[in-house]
Amino acid sequence: MPPKKYTLPSELPDGWILTDSEKKKWRIGKIIGRGGFGLIYLASGDVHVPVRDDTDFVIKVEYHENGPLFSELKFYQRAAKPDTMNKWKKSKCLEFLGIPTYGGSGLSEYKETRYRFMVMDRLGTDLQKVIEENGGQLRKPTVLRLGVVMLDVLEYIHDNEYVHADIKAANLLLGHQDPNKVYLADYGLSYRYCPNGQHKEYKENPKKGHNGTIEYTSIDAHKGVVPSRRGDLEELGYCLLHWQCGTLPWRSFLRNPAEVQDSKAKLMSNLPDSVTSMSTSGSSTEEIARFLLYVKGLSYNEKPDYQFLKKVLSGPGLQGPLDLSRPRTSGTSRPATQRIGLLAVLEVKRSEIWEIYTVVTIL
Template identity: 60%
Template sequence: MPPKGPGRSKLPVPLPKDMILKDTEGKTWRLGSQIGQGGFGLIYLASPQTQVPVEDDAVHVIKVEYLENGPLFSELKFYQRAAKQEHIRKWMNLKKIRCLGIPVFWGSGLAEYKGKSYRFMVMERLGQDLQRIFEDCGSRFKKEIVLQLGARMLDTLEYIHENEYVHGDIKAANLLLGYSNPHEVYLADYGLSYRYCPNGNHKQYQENPRKGHNGTIEFTSIDAHKGVAPSRRGDLEILGYCMLQWLCGKLPWEQNLKDPVAVQTAKTKLMDELPDSVLRWDPPGSSCSEIAKFLASVSALAYAEKPKYGVLKQILLDGLESSGMRYDGPLEFSTAGSTQNHRAAKSRVRLPKPPPKAAQQRGKKPEGEEPACPNQVCVGLPGTELLGEEKPKARSRRAPQAQLQQVRL
C-alpha cells in the first residue's frame, strides 16, 4: 500500500516535454504535450519512438502522479491483476463478443524529477468522454443509444467482476470513445476499483457510516451510501442510474446532491417502489420499461450473489430489437428531445474522425471492415506485481441473503 501523508492526492509538478521514461520492462517512452489532468495527476501524450518528438496524433498516453499518491496505484493493480490482454482475448472468444471496453495497458514504472518521485502508467489513448457528448445532445440520449451503452457496459462489468474486481465509479465522464474507432466505448478510471473477492472469498457485508457516501453522489449505490465494501450488485445499480439519467435527462435526487442522506433516501425509495418509481419518469415519446426491469433484477440480488448477466443483457437487447439496431453496431449520437435548459433539436453530434496516422499505427482493417478493437490486436506489456492490499472503499446496502459465490480468475 502506498504511504499516506500530506502529499496524498496533490497534483504533481509537471514533467518536462520530451523527457524519456523507462518502464519496469525496460521499454522507453518519450513524453509529449500534457493533454489533461485529474484528481490523481497529469496525462501526457507519449510515444515509444524516443528519437523523434511526440506528435499530436500519438496513440499512447502516460498518466503521472506522485509516488505517495493512491489512485494510480489502485488503477495499476487492477490492470496488472485483471486486465492482461491474453486473458481479455480468451474471454472475448468465449463470450463471442467483438470488443471489450477495457483500455489497453502498455506498462508502468517510476521516475525522478527535481528531487520528487513519480509513478507513471502507459495506456492506449482514448477519445471523447460521454459526459461531453451527453451535454452536446441536450443532456438526453435517444433510447437506442442508452440500451447499446448499457449492454456493452454489462459485457465489460461481467469480465471485471469475474476477475475479482468491481469498478465503483461508472458514469458518463468515465466512459470514453475509442480514439482510432469512435464507435467503440471504454470504461476508464479504475482509481476506485476494489478487489471485492480476493482468491474467491467475497468480502463480508458490514455497514460503516464513517465510510459512507463514497463515489460520485449522483450514481453511487445504496451500499456505498451505507459504507459497505463495493460489490457486483453495486456496480450494476450504478449502471442502472446512469441509464436512467441518459434516457430521461435527470435523476429524482439531482436537486439534493449537497445532502447525501437525502440522496440515499431517494434512491432507497426508488429501488423499493420498482417498477412504478422508474416508469413514471418515462420521457416524451419513449419508455423506461427496460431500465425498470433491469433495476428490479438488480434490486433482488443479495450482496454476495453472482448476477445473471445474460438475463440482464437480454432485457436491454429486447428493447433494441424493435429498432433493428445491434448493440455492438455504430453509435449514432443525436439529440433525443428537449430539456429545461436545451431546445429540442434533430441535429446529429459529429464524432471525431480517426486520425489517418493513428489508424496506421494501430493497424488498419481491409476496406469495408470495421476497425478492430485494440483488445483484439494489441498485447500489453506485463507489469511487475505490486505488493500490499488496498483498503476497501466505502459502499453499502441490504444485508446478505445468500451463500458467498466463488469467482473464477
C-alpha cells in the same frame, strides 16, 4: 463522500523520457488531461522524435505517494492482462471488450521528486462531454446499447475478482480511432471484492458512508458497505436512467448525501412505477425499470445473470454506428401514457435466475 482529491503533480517537460519496469523507453509530449490525481500526457515509444498529436498512446503520471494510480495499476496487472482478456473474449464469442489496453508502468524521478506512471492506449472524448453537448440526454437506443457494452465489461472485471465502483459518463470514453467503440476507464477506485474466491462480507460502516460519486453510488456504498457486483449494476442503472431522462430524482439535493440515499431507497422500493413514471413522450423507461428490479432482487454476494440483463436491455438500435446525436423532442416532455400495471417476479430454481414478467396496461 466524493472520491478523495489528491495533489496534482508538477508538470514534466515536453520530451522527457520515462523508462518502465520492462526497460522500455517512452517519450512524453503535451498534456491532454488533468484528473483528480494526476496528469495525462501524449506519449510515444519512439523516443528519438517529438511526440505526434495523432499518437496512439498516453501516459498517466502522479506523485509516487498518491494512491489512485497504484490501485489502477494493481487492477491491470492482476485482472486485465491482454492475454487474459483475449481468452475471455473468445470464450464469450465477443469481438470487442471495452477495457483500455495497459502498455506498461514504472517509477521516475524529476527534480528530486518521485513519480509513478502508467502507459495506456489513447482514447477519445468522454461520454459526459457528449451528453452535455446534447443538452443532457442521449437517445434511448444509444442508452440501451451503452448498457449492453458496459455489462460485458462488468462481467469480465467481476469474473476477475474486481468491481469498478465509479461508473459514470465521465469514465466512459470513446475510441480514439473508432468512436463507435466505448471503453470503461479509470480504475482508481476499483476494489478486489473477492480475493482468492472469498467474497467480502456485508458490513455497514457509517464512518465510510456515502463513498463514491454521489449521483450514482449504490445504496450499499451510502451505508459504508464495501463495493460489490450488485453495487456496480445499481450504479449502471442510475446512469442509464440519467442519460435517457436527463435527470434523476435526487439531482436537486446532491449536497445532502443522506437525502440522496433516502431518495434512491424510495426509487428502488417503488419499482417499477418510480422509473416508468419518468418516461417522456415516445421514450419509455420500461427496460431500465426491469433492469433495476433485477438488481434489487440480488443478494450482496450473488453472481448476476449478465446475459439475462443484456436481453432486458436489448432492442432496436443495437447494431450499426453509435448514434450520439441529440434526442428528438415532440413538444413538451410529459409522462408516457404507458405504465407497468402488474408485476410478477418469479424465482426460477434452476441457476437461481430471476425472470421478470410484466403486463403492460394502457391507461
